[in-house]
Amino acid sequence: MDEPYGGNILYVDLKEGSVKKEELKESLKKEFLGGWGIQFKLAYDLIKPGIDPLSPQNPIIYGTGILVGTSVPGATKMFAVYKAPLNGVVAPAAGGLGLAHQLKYAGYDYLVITGKSEEPVYIKIFDDDVELGDASHLWGKGIRHTTDELWKQFGHDCAVQAIGQAGENLVRFSFSLINKASTLGKGGLGALMGSKKLKAVVVKGTKGIRVANKKKFRQLINPIIENIRQWPDRERWSRQGSMYAWGSFPEITYPYKNWSELYPPGQANKLYGIKVLEKVKRSNIACPTCPIGCKFKMEAMDGEYKGLKATMAHFGGVAVFWGIRFDLQDYSRGVKLEEMANDYGLETVTTSAIIDYAIDLYERGIISDDVTEGLELMRNFETAKTLVEQITNRQGLGNILAEGWLSCIRRFGEEAEKYAFIIKGLDVLSDPRMIFNSECFEQIVNPRGGFHVVPALSPTMVPGRTPDKLMRHCNRIGVPEDRMTNIFQPELNMARFTKWIEDWYGVMNILGICFRHPIAVNYNLNTVTELFTAATGVEITARELLRFGEKINNLQRIINIREGFSRKDDSYPQKWLEEPLKLGNMEFWWKDYYMTKQYTKADVEKLIDDYYDERGWDKNGIPTKEKLKELGLPP
Ligand code: SF4
Numbered sequence: 001m002d003e004p005y006g007g008n009i010l011y012v013d014l015k016e017g018s019v020k021k022e023e024l025k026e027s028l029k030k031e032f033l034g035g036w037g038i039q040f041k042l043a044y045d046l047i048k049p050g051i052d053p054l055s056p057q058n059p060i061i062y063g064t065g066i067l068v069g070t071s072v073p074g075a076t077k078m079f080a081v082y083k084a085p086l087n088g089v090v091a092p093a094a095g096g097l098g099l100a101h102q103l104k105y106a107g108y109d110y111l112v113i114t115g116k117s118e119e120p121v122y123i124k125i126f127d128d129d130v131e132l133g134d135a136s137h138l139w140g141k142g143i144r145h146t147t148d149e150l151w152k153q154f155g156h157d158c159a160v161q162a163i164g165q166a167g168e169n170l171v172r173f174s175f176s177l178i179n180k181a182s183t184l185g186k187g188g189l190g191a192l193m194g195s196k197k198l199k200a201v202v203v204k205g206t207k208g209i210r211v212a213n214k215k216k217f218r219q220l221i222n223p224i225i226e227n228i229r230q231w232p233d234r235e236r237w238s239r240q241g242s243m244y245a246w247g248s249f250p251e252i253t254y255p256y257k258n259w260s261e262l263y264p265p266g267q268a269n270k271l272y273g274i275k276v277l278e279k280v281k282r283s284n285i286a287c288p289t290c291p292i293g294c295k296f297k298m299e300a301m302d303g304e305y306k307g308l309k310a311t312m313a314h315f316g317g318v319a320v321f322w323g324i325r326f327d328l329q330d331y332s333r334g335v336k337l338e339e340m341a342n343d344y345g346l347e348t349v350t351t352s353a354i355i356d357y358a359i360d361l362y363e364r365g366i367i368s369d370d371v372t373e374g375l376e377l378m379r380n381f382e383t384a385k386t387l388v389e390q391i392t393n394r395q396g397l398g399n400i401l402a403e404g405w406l407s408c409i410r411r412f413g414e415e416a417e418k419y420a421f422i423i424k425g426l427d428v429l430s431d432p433r434m435i436f437n438s439e440c441f442e443q444i445v446n447p448r449g450g451f452h453v454v455p456a457l458s459p460t461m462v463p464g465r466t467p468d469k470l471m472r473h474c475n476r477i478g479v480p481e482d483r484m485t486n487i488f489q490p491e492l493n494m495a496r497f498t499k500w501i502e503d504w505y506g507v508m509n510i511l512g513i514c515f516r517h518p519i520a521v522n523y524n525l526n527t528v529t530e531l532f533t534a535a536t537g538v539e540i541t542a543r544e545l546l547r548f549g550e551k552i553n554n555l556q557r558i559i560n561i562r563e564g565f566s567r568k569d570d571s572y573p574q575k576w577l578e579e580p581l582k583l584g585n586m587e588f589w590w591k592d593y594y595m596t597k598q599y600t601k602a603d604v605e606k607l608i609d610d611y612y613d614e615r616g617w618d619k620n621g622i623p624t625k626e627k628l629k630e631l632g633l634p635p
Contacts, residue, residue, distance in 0.1 A: 065512010105205025
């Protein structure tokens with residue numbers, strides 16, 4: 001089957017300056033289909049267990065989904081798999097905005113970068129013309145300048161993925177941006193590229209791709225496009241992007257003061273409510289084939305930074321991660337912090353969280369004035385701005401924070417560990433004391449750690465969804481009837497539910513379809529199975545396709561078991577059970593999804609057992625021999 005693959009894997013060795021093109025083998029497609037499937041197989045073969053993530057031996061494995069490059073709405077995903085410099089897990093990052101399309105059109109489904117260059121370089125991939133270029137003039141520059149220069153040189157029709165100064169300086173939570181607006185690289189892809197002296201990847205493809213059954217494909221896509229266009233909240237999503245979730249529920253807020261209190265909803269509303277939209281001028285940026293466009297060019301219309309223009313990977317980041325964490329009040333200051341972080345190549349969520357954490361340790365006397373070199377840490381704009389600069393340039397306290405959470409704990413000791421809201425060395429994004437949903441539980445058991453990877457794919461993102469509604473979702477994603485009993489009786493079991501959400505996510509990532517809410521709600525397992533067959537000409541049942549989603553999740557698990565991860569790492573911040581989140585006189589404890597009972601440690605451990613059981617893993621979280629055999633994975 002050639003369609004709709006690019007047909008090749010491109011290997012670039014930065015040490016040798018050599019390039020090798022290898023045909024994508026039929027056996028790989030048969031056993032792992034594509035997207036995440038083949039990508040994790042490559043990771044299994046190429047990432048040698050125990051390597052230092054910042055060593056030249058750590059490859060970067062880029063991959064596109066099977067449907068990327070077709071007209072399937074939202075089939076836009078570019079994934080990068082690597083051993084993460086921040087926490088040593090082998091996990092995927094996802095981005096959009098045309099990089100995957102261009103790579104596919106150039107004839108490649110995967111790009112594997114190995115080795116380390118002596119001098120700064122960029123990789124140029126224009127169809128069969130692949131070469132390394134001198135990037136000395138770009139080294140030391142931000143992502144905006146780098147991207148603009150490369151566009152000036154090669155034209156605006158190519159995709160540019162670039163790192164900033166944070167990546168060059170090996171900040172362990174630095175990332176890259178695609179076309180200045182789509183993030184790629186949670187866990188430190190920026191640092192990994194920096195360690196390889198790789199400033200950017202520039203891609204342009206002109207070959208196009210074909211699908212096996214054009215007529216059937218078109219028949220399947222038309223109603224999906226129509227559904228997305230007709231979706232009642234489409235306009236609001238386009239206006240608010242990732243802020244939509246907060247803007248939809250004005251009573252919802254987010255923890256601040258290092259996960260100890262909830263920011264007052266009234267105040268929060270000033271940061272993400274409709275009124276904020278009047279303070280910024282926006283125009284949407286969309287990935288190819290996407291009728292939504294959730295990224296923005298924006299301009300602050302008032303406040304201290306009135307007139308500041310920025311391209312935003314995270315509109316929500318401005319409000320929630322900068323605005324709430326540092327009590328900014330003035331929205332334009334959030335725009336400023338986001339603009340700085342994006343340009344330097346600092347990942348917003350982790351950067352704002354680690355600064356918030358440092359302030360907390362300082363207030364508790366765990367970080368002293370000696371360590372901050374006299375800098376007084378306060379929860380405000382000035383402190384955040386100073387530490388963003390210091391982290392990027394590895395100065396003062398910033399040099400310590402740039403090494404990440406685990407290094408901070410080693411440096412500041414046991415007391416510091418108590419206040420770190422991390423899982424497997426990565427900061428959490430969801431707190432079960434607000435709502436215990438599948439995103440929240442997934443943080444505990446997924447190899448990647450704190451940050452959940454399946455946002456918006458589960459209806460439990462929203463509180464109080466009825467069991468009927470959740471069952472309908474299970475039907476959509478192909479959960480077999482006999483498993484439904486285990487998930488829903490005698491009550492909703494979030495652990496068992498999460499397993500199926502993850503497998504569905506695996507399917508979407510084989511295909512490369514965006515998981516953001518307005519896109520993902522328009523797909524179900526039957527639709528994507530039909531799309532797969534129409535695109536590839538290969539007959540497959542929905543059950544078989546979902547089994548591939550399961551296979552990938554198991555493969556990712558065994559890769560990380562090789563790295564030494566096991567049940568001991570499927571842990572969570574103890575404060576989730578020990579202390580409530582506070583809002584005035586109110587206290588919020590970790591309860592079940594329907595908030596009927598408060599959880600104890602035994603309850604959570606039982607859920608972890610249930611998750612392993614649903615997956616067919618042993619008590620230590622290791623896939624059993626029988627399970628691996630059943631999935632066709634190595635023992
Ligand atoms: S919703 Fe956003 S991330 Fe997803 S395809 Fe559209 S523009 Fe890209």
